[in-house]
Amino acid sequence: MKNYKLLIPIVAFLLVSIFLYKGLYSDPTNIENANLAKPFPEFQLADLMDENRLYSKADLLGEYTLINVWGTWCVTCRVELPFMTQLRQQGVKIVGVYYDNAAEAAFGELDVRQTRREVTEMLAQLGNPFQFNIYDEKRDLSLDLGVTGAPESFLIDDKGTIIAHRRGAIDHRVWQNEFAPLLPNNHGSNLSEQQK
């Protein structure tokens, strides 16, 4: 065979297959975690809906809080929102960190009003689990947290220590196995399975 170019398709396909094979057997959301038992980073950021309202780490302390990094552009987040809303109804405090994907992608300026519209619309459709949303405009907080994408969730205790971290959506099973046992009063453990 003289023409090695013709081998490119088969080689590319075999490479992809290796990943497809590995993907089949890995839990899509399992990660080793460097964050656990570390304090939640300090920050000073505005509310997503109101740029005059500022939050800092102190606003997260005092009770166990679930921090959810998300965005309207993220498909998986859409799947997660209804379950998170159920959690909120069970009394879990959930705070959103809004990760805007548009800054790199769009050609113009970042349009906060457009983002707000999208957020309002999506939360109206799928349920609003958040007490409030922190707008991580420059992605500093996400960087400090080592966020690789959305959704990601961090559970912190009343003193602000990260006690659980998950990359990917939280569903009923994940919540039962990884998060609920860590909470002092085992919130959300009696949620019915409605994910299908």
Added chain:
Amino acid sequence: MLPEIGHFSLLISLVFSVCLAIFPLIGAQKKIVEFVALAKPLVYANFTLLSVAFFCLSWAFYHNDFSVTYVAMNSNSDLPWYYRLSAVWGAHEGSLLLWVWILSLWTAGVAFFSSSLDDDDVARVLAVMGFIAIGFLAFVIFTSNPFERTFPMFPIDGRDLNPLLQDVGLIIHPPMLYMGYVGFSVAFAFAVAALIGGKLDATWARWSRPWTLSAWGFLTAGITLGSWWAYYELGWGGWWFWDPVENASFMPWLAGTALIHSLAVTEKRGAFKSWTVLLAISAFSLSLLGTFLVRSGILVSVHAFASDPTRGLFILVYLLIVIGGALTLYAWRADKVVSTHRYKLFSREVLLFVNNVLLVAALVVVLLGTLLPLVHKEIGLGSISIGAPFFDSVSSIWFIPFIIALSIGPFVRWKQDRFSRIKTKLFVGAVPAAIVAITCYLMLQINTFFSLLGVVLATWLAALVVYELITSGKKNPLPLSHWGMSLGHLGFAALVIGIAITKVASVDKSVRISPGQSVTVNNYEFKFTAVEQFEGPNYSAYHALFDVSNGSDSFSLKAEKRYYKMHSNVMTEAGIDPGLWRDIYISLGEQLDGDAWAVTANVKPFVRWIWLGGVLMVLGSIMCILDKRYRKILSWRAQRQPSEAGPVESVSANKVIEQKVKFE
């Protein structure tokens, strides 16, 4: 009893498929006439058996036979009869049965319409298709049997069909999509058969063109329907989400679009031979990859199907055999292909090549965007989700060169041309484009550079297509395929205009509103008149009634929220007033305290043009297939030429004209 007959038919069909994959192929290679003659009877038998199996499953659904597990899981006696029938392909097992049945349908079609082809060539093609069938039949029988019984205890009533799927759009969307996916297997089989037989001339391209065009038409229809369905059923007014499952259908479409253009070059000019073979293999491979991605649950998606590693592994091994085998064959055989055809830099060949490169580039971007989350995770970087903004920003640059090449292409001659010859023609489109651009800017307040550019280029394209039709139609009557091509290109222009305008000019407002109150969006006043309770056959619902007016125009709309008892699932049905120039769209959100509701009201200009574009492309592909040059190819009456000369030399009337042009 019937489910057992269905199951038994599947088993026999598997045996027949194995025979079909082996004997005709040996027969064609070793010149054993008896083996070759087996091919068509086996194909027809397979089609009959699978039709029986499909009928048995449909019967079980129609008669509420809940002793069949699959029926019990996906149907319910309250369900109207048409949803009971469409529930056949409402979940994994049944949709795979539909897949193999459609494959047997296409195979039977090839067998039926190929009397004027050489027997050995047909035998190879059918054998390849039989080989494809083996994998899917084994998959159905061993991992996803739809005929499994629930004995000894069977439920009184079923679990009901997923409410999302209880919709007219979803009755026809999957069969259309599968007709497209599986239809590419014909081009694949022709290409692989050509590689096996070592006959890599333009013949296989000519034979597979009508098949590829029809598969592409079905796929386009399927994608358009899916987009339209998502728009009115999911309740957030979007029409494309770059969701992995959508990407899985978009990738074969891109490859297929490249393929129908590249086939034209290979057939008419004998160029791009090896490239066309690769595209034919890719289009079907991507269909299979799409099936794998959807059915293995490997990617997280809003479509969220059941995830099962065994099933995924089965399909992966099958992919390795079919795709890996075809690509290995390609690497081994395609280096014998020499394209002797020469062409200059400014020629239709080159413009079609640019079109192909751009389509493949788009394909690679979508493929990477879809698979990157997977790769990213597997090399230890953690999970990520690549969202619509990524794809949107890439495609907003991509369309510029694409649409320019598309506009100029039909004017340029094969082999070589001079730009000075066509440049005055190109200005013809500039006038309407400028008028439309100014109108859009003033009337619709479109002020984003990329949207305006989209509208301008698309109008330019449309004007040139019409101009080209008029000028070339003057000299001699145009063949249907020419009309088809123009219609397809007009469809693309409509699609671009729809996307460009609706992306920027849509206005929406999410409000908390009680009956009696009203909200104004973009000069339209939405008055919330009342909420009514309503009982459907298997759901209960709230109807929210609105009176909408903007002075000159007034009408009422009904947005709906349904609660499905069996699934304890809530669905929205948007209230839509459709129009060519704008859609008014209301979706009902949560019920808030008191009598207030969360409601989203949208005004979406030109959104319908997106699906109009899809419809035009489908009509275009139908016209191309109906062209009389294919009537000869697809004849079922044997008009066989002496097999030595074969169909290779049979030159259609069009071809003769083209060759005259060529030698001028």
